[in-house]
Amino acid sequence: MKGARTGIIASTLALCLMSGAALAQELRVTVWTGSEAHLKMLNGIAEPFIAKHPGVTVKFETVPVADYTQKLTFQVAGGNPPDAAWMMEDAAPAFENAGLLMDIGPTVKAAEGYDFADFSQPAMALWQNGETVYGIPFSTSPFMIYYNKDMFDKAGLEDPLALAAKGEWDMKKFQEVSKKLVEANPGKWAFEFKDGEGYASRMTHAVLPPIRAYGGEMWADGQCGFDKPEAVAAVQQLHDMVFKDKTIVPPGEQGDYFSGNSAMTVNQISRASKMPEAGFKWGIAPLPTGPGGEAPVIGQAALVVFEQGKNKQLAADLVAQMTTKENVAIMAQFFPPARKSVLESDAFINSNKLVPADQMKSIAAAIVNGRVHPAHEKVPQIFAAMAPKMDALWKPDANVEEALKGVCAAIQPLL
Template sequence: MKGIFTLTASAMVLMAAQASAQDLRVAVYTSSEPHLKLLNQLADGFKASHPGVNVRFETIPVADYTQKLSFQVAGGKAPDVAWMMEDAAPAFIEANILMDLTPVLQAFPNYDLADFTDPAMALWRKGDQVYGVPFSTSPFLIYYNKAMFDKAGLEDPKQLAEKGEWNMTKFQEVSKQLVAANPGKYAFEFKDGEGYASRMTHALLPPIRAYGGDLWENGQCGLESPGAVKAVQQIHDMVFKDKTIVPPGTQGDYFSGDSAMTVNQISRASKMKEAGFDWGVAPLPTGPNGEEGPVIGQAGFVVFEASPNKELAAELVAQMTDKEGVAALAQFFPPARRSVLTSDAFLNKNQYLSPEMMGFVAAGIEKGRVVAAHERVPQILAAMKPRVDALWRPDADVAKSLQGVCAAIQPLL
């Protein structure tokens, strides 16, 4: 009886494993219909070569993404594959919970791992092991509402950039004029209308980089450097004195025409068909020393070591990031593959951005630096948040607030 029970239980375990092997869960932080449509098309190609396999894309809101993904991993409910943000990648790699994809990628037909640029792969490698494949190496750009600039009688950011006049001083100057000419509107909002609670580093980093600084570098906090203080003071003044940036507690929406400018990446261009106004993109404004290197956001596909289907999941990642897969993804997500980055299809056939706009993207990938990352990013962000909250008050002492942020995070760096 015991033997029969054991055999039956084993058979049930085997059947469950076989069933789960046919179902791959992929965690993503996009709910964009065009993005999901493309991802499902890529999954259909994989399913065609793997009969019986199902691929499900599960959206986790971006503001909670890394935290909820961490909870799923800790609770033994990790997805098979996940998009991984650049700032969180080192923590997941150091925790030894990601699969080394190298053997699968090297064995995949015509994959050509060497086609990926070394700077783009640096975050995802540890020695000779590859723990993720970047599918998006995307420079931050200024999106602007041309109609609002025209109403104010102003040259737009692209025109100013072409003249070499698109800098942080001009950014503040035109922001005041935009608000004066467009009552009830803001001149600028942070990435995705966030930046105070979530995406605080994305709000701070572009102006700080423009002034030659960084959030942290080589184990040292950079937020109390003179350049960082000057950059954040300028943004603070624009929020509370000029009242040109969407303030804390107010939800802006550039895509609905609430703001004249925002920072984002080319993946958001898919939303512009619904915007109802003339628009364009331009490089980020430069600082006093000229261009200090565009800010690049990066995301990669990873496979969790605990996945019962990790070999199959790794094959899915390989197929979605081979040359054909990256070429398809490139309409929304700038590629790290040299062959695709310089291709006519990438530069001249994007359905949302003109070849000139795509030139800004390509230049940003070539010159840019990835968003600051660290293996302790979750702890760093948790330590930063209350100190950054204190910064976003009208009477805040910016320099003292930034010193407080550095005091909180330096032991973690």
Template sequence: MKAAIAGIAASALTLCISTSAVFATDLRMTVWTGSEAHLKMLNGIAESFKATHPDVNVKFETVPVNDYTQKLTFQIAGGNAPDIAWMMEDAAPAFENANLLMDLAPTLKAAEGYDFDDFSKPAMGLWQKDETVYGIPFSTSPFMIYYNKDMFDKAGLEDPLTIAAKGEWNMDKFQEVSKKLAETNPGKWGFEFKDGEGYASRMTHALLPPIRAYGGDIWSNKECGFDKPEAVKAVKQLHDMVFKDKSIVPPGEQGDYFSGNSAMTVNQISRASKMAEAGFKWGIAPLPTGPGGESPVIGQAGLVVFAQGKNTEIAAEFVAHMTNKENVATMAQFFPPARKSVLQADAFINGNKLVPPEMMKNVAAAIEKGRVVSANEKAPQILAAMAPRVDALWKPDADVDAAIKGICAAIQPLL
């Protein structure tokens, strides 16, 4: 009898194990990081999901960043869409408008203790339309001014952080100090565009911050904004700084802020990792303001679930888990968050070993108040159409007004 009972118990255990194996769910999530530290953190979050979903396994699949969106598109077209994906801000509109993304709102708002309203509304602008939520930003990185304090000291100038604290860091002051920095550091520059680019590439990253400071935008509501008065003033000021003041690194030249050849640049918080090797004192300050007031610019990456995936409900529940307060705080060590409670926490303000708390407070404020870089589902075609018109702008004797009108004439049909 005992042997029979033992046999039945063993059979039941085998059946449970077999049933568990049959009903186990494997979620596939694409990312563009291969960082060991990033993947260790992500796998830790996936493991913690097992507390409520013991039969769910999450596999992170690294796709190189340079062809990430293209490969993701091919996977979807081939019927092999991942369950979850990281998505770049410039790709989001195309996927949203093609109805490829699941509405996460019901799942997120039903998740216990999730507190959806904790996310900064401006930071959600790209991912939410009315009550529909297409994605949740996991990395919200503001554009900031990096400055070489040694060069400011040599020029006898207050640094941008100090000027900003006095409420005087605006586009006019930016032009003034850039010119003096170039004059007092022969052979060097006052400012360079993001990553030393901005002419043939990163055109929008070069033009967008000053245009927004003046109260304009490069495009919005399917209308070109380059030829609006606010944008024209901003572009003309940049043109003067390049060719009259000779304070911005011009086309064809290399400034390289990180090597000490430019006093300022604009970049995101992740670039602070390069400053550990800098041979000069440095700091981070907000973008200059202008007639349009404070206009922080943020770049983003979001978490999305594909509507045609095989495990949409469980995938949405994992996104809710991954972006709850606890896990957003965990990810904040690598990815600036969009949750207001995490941004305001001491752990975030004091958690960056390279950036002092007074600078991190400005980073947090820029995230909470910032607007995402302008995106469009036809962004690649728009940038290709812009290129020759923008190239005509960056000439010493350019007809700036005509060049700006040319930009709008080229891109308006695509908007």
């Protein structure tokens, strides 16, 4: 009898251990931020989910933005995808059409109090096909001009926000003030492309805002737009600023706006988290307008779940938790929301302690009026084909029009 009881106890312990092993799950969520403020916020949002799921942990894995999509692709191709991930808008069609993303629609729509209809339809366009939902946008963030007010003051210039308020902040003024900025601030640059990667991983982010300001587009409806007059004029201005005016950080040089070496850069509101370390007065303003009028550019990112993931249903539940109204409102301090109720609230305008309300209003207006960076199911191939042609463009003696024709010749078969 004693032996029987011992056997029952041993079996029970084994079952408990097996149950505990089954419950011990780590959800891997890949992101491209290494910001301490961002990661603290994300971990705080995940805490209630962890509390509801004993034995579950959530790990936010940082992959540098310059290598992000490529490394994510390698992980998926190697059969080791994260459970969930941030995904950039330009990569979405390729992953969706390859069947790599889970339909998380049933999960989020069934979540208590979720209110899926609160997401704006334009914001969901890239992430939804009929009833199938491939991702939930957590950031619909317009590109904005970050400026160093100290450098503008030293040059005796009105800053971009003040110029925008007067209706004078356009591409012509952008070039004019850039010349004056470098004259008044020797050894500094007037402008740095996004993340200092305008000649590499951010090559489209460098040229897209001015191309749209001139009334053009990189590509649309299966047709390349780089060789159109509007795009040629826009890129020619940039080329002149790099090599003739010497106001834009050239290839091979480091501008680093955030260290005070450039007077302006383009980025999104999430980068405000870096500004307390900057050591100078700063502000945020809209992109310069141009012959094509106002043309805000929106960078979008969504949370997705991979079809091959080991814990995909649990990961879908996590995405639902992270994108509730309450959590979207928390993330709005760094990542402008796609939820209409949050975007339209006073809480959003006052959500970021680093950015004054009048500047947050500019961000909200840009979200409403902006267009997302062009996407395509063959974006990885398009970027690979573009790279050597764009390298040829950024030479002092380059013929801009011919170089852009070369870009179109390279990517048109893929479009």
